[in-house]
Amino acid sequence: MIEPQNIDPAKVFDFYPSALPRYTSYPTAPQFKSGVGSSVLETTLENLTEEEPVSIYLHIPFCDRLCWFCGCHTKHTNKYEPIKNYIDSLCDEINLLGRKLNKTVTVSHLHFGGGSPSLIQSKEMRLIKQNLERYFAFDEETEISVEIDPSDATDDFYNAIEALGVTRASIGVQDFDPEVQRLINRTQSFELTEIVVKELRAIGIKSINIDALYGLPKQTNERVESTVQQCISLKPDRMAMFGYAHVPWFKPHQIMIKEDDLPGQNERFEQMQNASRLLVQSGYNSIGIDHFALPNDSLSVAQKKRTLRRNFQGYTTDSAEVMLGLGASSIGRSPSGFMQNTVATNLYQKRIAAGMLASDKGYKLQPVDLYYGALIERLMCDFHVDFASLPFASDERVSESVQLANKFAAADPFQLVKVSGTSLHIPPQAKPFARIVAAQFDQYLKRSTVRFSKVV
Ligand SMILES: C[S@@+](CC[C@H](N)C(=O)[O-])C[C@H]1O[C@@H](n2cnc3c(N)ncnc32)[C@H](O)[C@@H]1O
Ligand code: SF4
Known part of the structure; x- marks a missing residue:
């Protein structure tokens, strides 16, 4: 870059x-078709072997704030009850799926994405792991990663991820400038972010990723540079520098962002280039189109060996041919095709409660x-x-x-x-x-x- x-x-x-x-x-x-997902899932499960590890993606579609830029599948809630009920559905889904496996399959990567998985309390986190362990094997090679909104992190959550054996944490920053934060409805101080990074390191999380954005309302080169410098001072192992995707026809809450405040195409380009230059000057390798990693990080190693992969979460070292997606809207993949669970959280929960797997859209490769x-x-x-x-x-x-x-x-x-x-x-x-x-x-x-x- x-x-x-x-x-x-x-x-x-x-x-x-x-x-x-x-x-x-x-x-x-957009090429996925309704009704195809369940047969792709059936074939995928039939073809699993004990020798081939799989990866698992778990989606948590809840946040205790709604950032106006957000393009993820999530819902705002200030109560824990909907999250707890949802985790019950997730555990039921694990059991529905697990009962279809007549073998124990090893997990290479387990990723908690969202939304904000950082809202899950330790009791529910343990429940998820216990249910997964009934059907899947975890070993010392298994990577367990979790997306964290720093404003949620509590002692209970740190205990939960320590007990779970999380190996990588990905924390959202986006931009530290107060005006930009006001315009995206996301207040988050550098000091809070620094404390979270320190706590994560203190409980032994070896790899930390930070997400930042360019192309946000009223972002300038100086503001992006200053955010990136602050992020670099926290010494993350990886950084993702995503371009803000403004898609209000798909994410209606983005209309809260005034289009007049958005940087133009050339400004976006410059912001990305400047961020990239700063990161590279600070010793990070540029990975693919929007990631950066320290030379000893596994992303850098994979890039060198040309074994880097790209999936719905971005760039990864995960080479499993099969990814099982659990939770509302999750997308799984295998050599047979793609399978996506019902997107609407309430419909997903209804299907699971009726004893049905939730795959809906899909694509036969x-x-x-x-x-x-x-x-x-x-x-x-x-x-x-x-x-x-x-x-x-x-x-x-x-x-x-x-x-x-x-x-x-x-x-x-x-x-x-x-x-x-x-x-x-x-x-x-x-x-x-x-x-x-x-x-x-x-x-x-x-x-x-x-x-x-x-x-x-
Ligand atoms: C699930 S969210 C992050 C976890 C956590 N909820 C948080 O906000 O800190 C994953 C990442 O997607 C990126 N993202 C969200 N909406 C986006 C958009 N409209 N365009 C580009 N990137 C976006 C953000 O960088 C965000 O950190
Ligand atoms: S950016 Fe993160 S915290 Fe904000 S709404 Fe999206 S998923 Fe939730």
């Missing part, structure tokens, strides 16, 4: 669509999807791909990809790619535009009428 000096972003955004998928999956979620999915994933992770080395590569697919790459390169005034034989390379100055390159290989995008978020 550094040294974009040769490419004028304004011209790129004039020439190409400025809003495209983030390619955290391929095909992307065909070999051609697995090929283009791997191509796009390598581009987004390595900025380089050799078509001939991809899974499900056939002469026909490789030559189709070479044609697509050459056609794009010939018409592209910015030299975003270099094509050589069956390989395609995105040079360092073009990395911020990787989504534009990936979109050339998306077999569904032209037929899609869905609106996406800004490329940068």
